[in-house]
Amino acid sequence: MEGGGSERQTGGRNSLSARDLRETLAEVGICTWSLNPTTGRVTVSENCHQVLGVPARSLSDHDAFQAVVHPEDRGARAAAVCCALNQGGRYSIEYRVRQADGEVRWVRSQGRAERGRGPAATRFRGIVYCIDERRQAEARLQRLQADLIHVSRLSAMGEMASALAHELNQPLGAISNYAAACDHFLAEPGPVRIDEARDAIAAATGQAQRAGAIIRRLRDFVTRGETDRQFESVAGLIGDACDLALIGVGEQGVEVRIDPGPPGARVLADRVQIQQVLVNLIRNACEAMRDSARRYLAITAAVQNDGVVRISVSDTGPGIPAAIADTLFLPFVTTKPTGMGVGLSVSRSIVHAHGGGFWVDSTATGGATFHFTLPTVED
Ligand SMILES: Nc1ncnc2c1ncn2[C@@H]1O[C@H](COP(=O)(O)OP(=O)(O)O)[C@@H](O)[C@H]1O
Ligand SMILES: [Mg+2]
Structure with a gap:
C-alpha cells in the first residue's frame, strides 16, 4: 500500500518516493531541515547526527540549533537566517558545528525562505551537509x-x-x-x-x-x-625591491631607470610578496639581456584613472621566446638550463591574490615589458 501511496504523491511509477529520497539523502550525508517561521519550531531529518553530531530531537528550535554552532560563527548564521526570513529567497552559509564529543567540523547549509501573500516568510527549509574534506583540501592548497x-x-x-x-x-x-x-x-x-x-x-x-x-x-x-598586508607607498615598495634586485646589476653593464610614480600613491599589500614579484621581474629582465648589445632596464609606476597603479618592468632583451609564449605563466616553464620556471607563475598568483592583473607586452625595440596592477587606496 505504501508504494501505491508514494506513487500517487510523486505522480508516477518512475518517480522517487519520499522514502527513496530520504534514504538517498541519508546515504550521501545530506540532512534536511525546516523552520516554521510562525512557531519557530525546527524539524531535522533523522540522519542529523551523521552531519551535525547531535540527535535530531535535540534541535527543536532556532536557539537549540545555535547552541551546536561554533561560538565564532553564531552571529553570521543568525544574521543569515534573519535576512532570509525578512527578505525571502535563498539562504546559503558555511559555518562550524561543535559535536557532542567536542570535535569541530565545517558544514554548508542551503535553503530557501518562501513568502505567502504577506511580508513574512511562510516556509523556510533546506539542507545541510559536511564540507570538512573540501575545507581541508583548501587549507592544504593554501599552505602549499x-x-x-x-x-x-x-x-x-x-x-x-x-x-x-x-x-x-x-x-x-x-x-x-x-x-x-x-x-x-x-x-x-x-x-x-x-x-x-x-x-x-x-x-x-x-x-x-x-x-x-x-x-x-x-x-x-x-x-x-x-602574509601581512599593510598600507605601503608604491615608491617605497619599488625602492626596497630595487635595492635588493639591482645588487651587482651595474657591474653587468645594465643601465637602469627607475620612475617610482607620484610620491603619495599607496596600496594595501604584503610588502615582501610584492618585493618578490619585482625581484623576479628585474632578475628575468637582466638575465634576458645578458647577450644583448644594449642593456637598458626601466622600472616605472603610474597611477591610472581607474584607481589602480600600474608597475612595469621593461628590458631590451630578445623578447619572450615564441616556443613558450602560450605557456609562459605556467609553473615549471623555463628556457634556462638551471631555471626552476616558477618565478612568473608565483608572481602572477601573488598579484592576483592582491586583486591586480599581470601581463606581458613586447616592446618596440624587441624586448619584453611585464606589467602588473594593484588597486590603490585613498587616504
Ligand atoms: N624579460 C624576459 N625576456 C625574455 N624572456 C623572459 C623574460 N622573463 C621571463 N622570460 C622567459 O620566461 C621563462 C620563465 O621565467 P620564470 O618563470 O621567471 O622562470 P625561470 O627564470 O626560472 O626560467 C624564462 O625561462 C624565460 O624563457
Ligand atoms: Mg625567473
Whole structure:
C-alpha cells in the first residue's frame, strides 16, 4: 500500500518516493531541515547526527540549533537566517558545528525562505551537509601555495648569493681598512692623531651600518611569516625591491631607470610578496639581456584613472621566446638550463591574490615589458 501511496504523491511509477529520497539523502550525508517561521519550531531529518553530531530531537528550535554552532560563527548564521526570513529567497552559509564529543567540523547549509501573500516568510527549509574534506583540501592548497611562494623566494636569493656576498664584502673590507688606519693613527710616535682616528672610526661605523642594512633587507625577504598586508607607498615598495634586485646589476653593464610614480600613491599589500614579484621581474629582465648589445632596464609606476597603479618592468632583451609564449605563466616553464620556471607563475598568483592583473607586452625595440596592477587606496 505504501508504494501505491508514494506513487500517487510523486505522480508516477518512475518517480522517487519520499522514502527513496530520504534514504538517498541519508546515504550521501545530506540532512534536511525546516523552520516554521510562525512557531519557530525546527524539524531535522533523522540522519542529523551523521552531519551535525547531535540527535535530531535535540534541535527543536532556532536557539537549540545555535547552541551546536561554533561560538565564532553564531552571529553570521543568525544574521543569515534573519535576512532570509525578512527578505525571502535563498539562504546559503558555511559555518562550524561543535559535536557532542567536542570535535569541530565545517558544514554548508542551503535553503530557501518562501513568502505567502504577506511580508513574512511562510516556509523556510533546506539542507545541510559536511564540507570538512573540501575545507581541508583548501587549507592544504593554501599552505602549499604559501610554501611555493617561500621556496621560490629562497631560490631567487640562492641565485643571487654570489652578488650578495660581493655586496657584503665591500663594507666589510672597508671596515677592515678603516680599523687598520685607526690603529696606525694611534700607534704612530709623536702626538696622537686623535681627530683622524675618530674620523676613521666614524667611517667604519657607517660601513657597518651599510652591511647591517643589507643583512636586514635579506632577512626580511627570506623570513617566512604569514602574509601581512599593510598600507605601503608604491615608491617605497619599488625602492626596497630595487635595492635588493639591482645588487651587482651595474657591474653587468645594465643601465637602469627607475620612475617610482607620484610620491603619495599607496596600496594595501604584503610588502615582501610584492618585493618578490619585482625581484623576479628585474632578475628575468637582466638575465634576458645578458647577450644583448644594449642593456637598458626601466622600472616605472603610474597611477591610472581607474584607481589602480600600474608597475612595469621593461628590458631590451630578445623578447619572450615564441616556443613558450602560450605557456609562459605556467609553473615549471623555463628556457634556462638551471631555471626552476616558477618565478612568473608565483608572481602572477601573488598579484592576483592582491586583486591586480599581470601581463606581458613586447616592446618596440624587441624586448619584453611585464606589467602588473594593484588597486590603490585613498587616504
Ligand atoms: N624579460 C624576459 N625576456 C625574455 N624572456 C623572459 C623574460 N622573463 C621571463 N622570460 C622567459 O620566461 C621563462 C620563465 O621565467 P620564470 O618563470 O621567471 O622562470 P625561470 O627564470 O626560472 O626560467 C624564462 O625561462 C624565460 O624563457
Ligand atoms: Mg625567473
